Amino acid sequence: MGEFSTNTALLFSVVIMFLTVYFSYRGFKDKVFFEKYLFRVDNILVSKDYKRLLTSGLLHGNWFHLIFNMYAFFSFSEALESQMGSGQYLMIYFFSLVGGSLFALYIHRNHGDYSAIGASGAICGLIFASVALFPGISIGLILIPAQIPGWLFALIFVAISIYGIKSNAGNIGHDAHLGGALAGMLVAIAMNPEIIFYNYIPILCLLTPTIIFLYFILAMPEILLINTSFSSRNSYMSKDEEYNLKKFNKQKDIDRILDKINEKGLDSLTSREKELLDEF
CATH class of the missing domain: 1.10.287 (Helix Hairpins)
Structure with a gap:
């Protein structure tokens, strides 16, 4: 992993946080601005407004949403960018954000009015990259004093995301979370392939159920009650x-x-x- 000076180690973390807070605040105040940059299926697929795949990650619904995400963001970005260098860190964040947006776009490609906002997909990518890169990492949860092993946290996260996508429950972008997490881990492995040899058990525990789930989505979406252009209609309607x-x-x-x-x-x-x- 690359080593950078202290002055440049957190360069992109600070820039990303500044842009996210700025865009979110503008969105709170200006509905037109908010609508221009959020993730919406028809605007991306029909109008070819592909910038929304990125800019939606800079918007948030309210202050709580923004503060929660920025807390999680900085909790993982500091260690990642300091240890990996700004270049690799930025690639993980970028591909996690786009990967989460693309996965959500695929899942909801027949739902033209589906919209989403938030940096959660990119942050999930940072978390999964940290689990892959740092063996023995522990993760603490807000309001819960105890910490759990990173691989266990990530495995629970995968299970919750799969259930959330399958059940279409709640107002949470489980698809973007899972897509971003998978993209972040794969990019981290691609840039540091040696981690497979000393951290292969957590990596396999996380990739195996995720890849199996993705296979079902692509090959047999009707089993998961996900309607796509390749599946027959049934009585279920989201x-x-x-x-x-x-x-x-x-x-x-x-x-x-x-x-x-x-x-x-x-x-x-x-x-x-x-x-x-x-x-x-």
């Missing part, structure tokens, strides 16, 4: 799909009303049709 179905039906009503106006004029509309048009 919250995102219910929303999109309602939106689709409402758009059909609006199109019908506009056609009616074009053919017969505005006065031909019923009171209910006028209400729908006003809502639109």
